[in-house]
Amino acid sequence: MVRMKSHLYKVEPYVPGFQPDGKQPNVKLNQNENPYPPSPRVEEALKQVSMALLQKYPDSRCGELRQTLAEQYHVGEEQVLCGNGSDEIISLIFKAFIPSGSSIVLPYPTYSLYPVAGQLHDVRPIHIQTRHDFTIPADGLISTEAEALFLVNPNAPTGLLLSLHEVERVVKSFKGLVIIDEAYMDFAVPNASAVQLTRRCDNLVVMRTFSKSYSLCGARVGYCFAHHCLIEALDSVRDSFNVNSVSQVLALAAMKDQNYMQTTAAKIRSTRDAFTGELRNLGWDVLSSQANFVLCTPKDREAEEIYAYLMQHRIYVRYFRSPRLYDKLRISIGTDEMMEKLLAFLK
Ligand SMILES: *Cc1c(COP(=O)(O)O)cnc(C)c1O
Numbered sequence: 634m635v636r637m638k639s640h641l642y643k644v645e646p647y648v649p650g651f652q653p654d655g656k657q658p659n660v661k662l663n664q665n666e667n668p669y670p671p672s673p674r675v676e677e678a679l680k681q682v683s684m685a686l687l688q689k690y691p692d693s694r695c696g697e698l699r700q701t702l703a704e705q706y707h708v709g710e711e712q713v714l715c716g717n718g719s720d721e722i723i724s725l726i727f728k729a730f731i732p733s734g735s736s737i738v739l740p741y742p743t744y745s746l747y748p749v750a751g752q753l754h755d756v757r758p759i760h761i762q763t764r765h766d767f768t769i770p771a772d773g774l775i776s777t778e779a780e781a782l783f784l785v786n787p788n789a790p791t792g793l794l795l796s797l798h799e800v801e802r803v804v805k806s807f808k809g810l811v812i813i814d815e816a817y818m819d820f821a822v823p824n825a826s827a828v829q830l831t832r833r834c835d836n837l838v839v840m841r842t843f844s845k846s847y848s849l850c851g852a853r854v855g856y857c858f859a860h861h862c863l864i865e866a867l868d869s870v871r872d873s874f875n876v877n878s879v880s881q882v883l884a885l886a887a888m889k890d891q892n893y894m895q896t897t898a899a900k901i902r903s904t905r906d907a908f909t910g911e912l913r914n915l916g917w918d919v920l921s922s923q924a925n926f927v928l929c930t931p932k933d934r935e936a937e938e939i940y941a942y943l944m945q946h947r948i949y950v951r952y953f954r955s956p957r958l959y960d961k962l963r964i965s966i967g968t969d970e971m972m973e974k975l976l977a978f979l980k
Contacts, residue, residue, distance in 0.1 A: 640733075640755040647749040650951050651944075659947040660971050665789075665817075665926050667848035668967040669900070671883070672893040675849070678886035682879055691878035698876075698885050702856055705888060706828050711861040714868060715884075717875050719816060719842040719855030720746065722867070726838060727754040729866045730810050731780050738779040740769045742958055744789045744814065756780070767791045767920060767928075771799050774807070781810040786827070787817045790953065790963040792922025800827045804837050812838045817924035819846035819898045820905070825923075828858050835860035845925060846898050847887040854884040901925050905966045911976055926965045928958075936962050939979070948975055 650663035670676075695715040703710040716722040723746065731737060733755035739747055741760035748758035761773040767788075774782055782803065787794045804811045804827070811834075813827045818841070828839050838859040843849040854876060859867075876884075887894070909927055912919045916932040931939050940952035940962060951963040966972070 641753070644749065644752040647746050651949055653947065653949065657947055659949060660967065660974050661949050662926075662965040662967055662971065662975065663949040663951040663963075664850075665845060665924075665965045666850055667845060667897065667901070667925070668971060669848055669897040671848040672887055672890040674886045674890045674893070675883050678882050679879075682882060686878050686882070689878070691874050691876065691881060693873050695876050695881055698854075698856075698881055698888070701885060701888050705891070706858065708828065708832060708858055709861065712831055712858050712864055714857050714859075714864050714871075715876050715881075716855045716857070716871065717880075718844065718853040719814065719840045719857070721853075721871075721875060722838075722840055722855050722857050723747070723750050723812075724753075725867045725871055726781075726810075726812060727751070727756065728870045730863075731756050735780040736778075737781045737783060738774055738777040739783040740774065740788070742767075742788075742790060742953075742955070743783070744785045747783050763791070767793055769793070769795055769799075771795070771803050775803055779809060781812060782807050783812045783814070785814040785816065786825070787821050787923040789817070789924065790926065790928050790951070790958070791920050792817075792924040792926060792928060793920060794821050794825055794923040797825050797827060801830060804830055804834050807836070810836050810838065812840065814840045816840070816842045816845055819894065820902055820925045821923035831858045831860060835862060838863060843884050843887055846894055847884070848897070849880075849883060849887055852880040852883050854880050900968075901966050904969050904972055907969075908964075908966065908972045908976075911972075912979075915979065926963055928961055928963050930961050936960050943975070943978060946978060948978060950975075 736757040843854040918930040
């Protein structure tokens with residue numbers, strides 16, 4: 634009998650939010666998907682996809698997409714890499730930079746894929762607890778002996794933003810590689826992104842994705858910025874054709890319609906802030922989110938009970954049966970109509 638590599642037996646698999654079959658109408662607020670469709674320019678680009686495009690191998694470098702991203706973010710083209718979702722980029726980072734048997738440091742709570750990806754590569758996660766109010770104690774992270782430090786900013790599932798000043802301090806003080814996952818940065822206040830730091834710091838990778846703010850979860854395109862030496866290393870360990878041609882075309886069209894992304898992100902921010910106010914009026918405790926979801930603590934009833942009750946009515950929110958989160962719900966921000974439906978049930 635062929636057996637898996639022994640370290641893989643310890644891996645606790647990543648658990649995504651429940652995915653209903655979609656046959657019945659539902660309100661899906663459990664995977665931080667964007668409630669607005671992708672830009673009309675993406676639809677147009679999809680219609681233009683030809684048999685000739687499918688017949689050939691994709692551009693291995695994602696050249697046009699890299700160039701567009703470099704222009705958009707004011708960095709050199711040699712500082713950009715695209716992947717099959719940021720999930721692939723996470724895996725490339727482990728492959729290229731983090732030796733098996735070493736450790737990574739990350740706050741708790743954060744995106745639970747990181748510890749899983751660590752275990753898959755035989756790397757030990759060291760969790761540093763966030764403070765009582767879920768803010769991140771940067772010094773605790775910096776002083777940990779680890780090969781790499783992971784931060785999601787704004788953090789998931791809290792939605793809390795670490796200031797650029799603090800992020801810069803972390804990058805400059807930590808001895809190893811720092812990875813900042815900015816999957817939700819387009820929903821945050823302006824000028825909080827660490828992308829520009831990659832021009833000066835050679836121990837920093839900043840990750841972004843088309844999944845959330847560009848409504849393209851299904852296309853699977855992520856990208857990252859780093860010093861060109863780090864990008865070269867990531868390029869050398871990736872599959873030759875890691876982003877398919879259709880997704881390259883769709884991502885390019887989405888990136889070129891900044892106006893649409895900014896407009897829909899602004900709507901989500903405004904829905905988020907109104908929804909936060911509504912929950913607080915009900916007496917719930919709600920963290921001030923800079924992302925497209927809120928982490929909240931219900932009043933009078935158990936979070937798990939509310940989660941199950943909503944599920945029966947095909948309203949899906951996220952419940953984590955884990956330390957410090959078991960009394961909370963993470964609710965993605967949908968349209969105003971979706972949030973009103975949810976609020977009607979909560980009231
Ligand atoms: C959703 C999410 C991503 C996006 O992953 P993709 O693989 O690009 O879809 C990345 N990081 C965090 C923290 C997320 O929540």
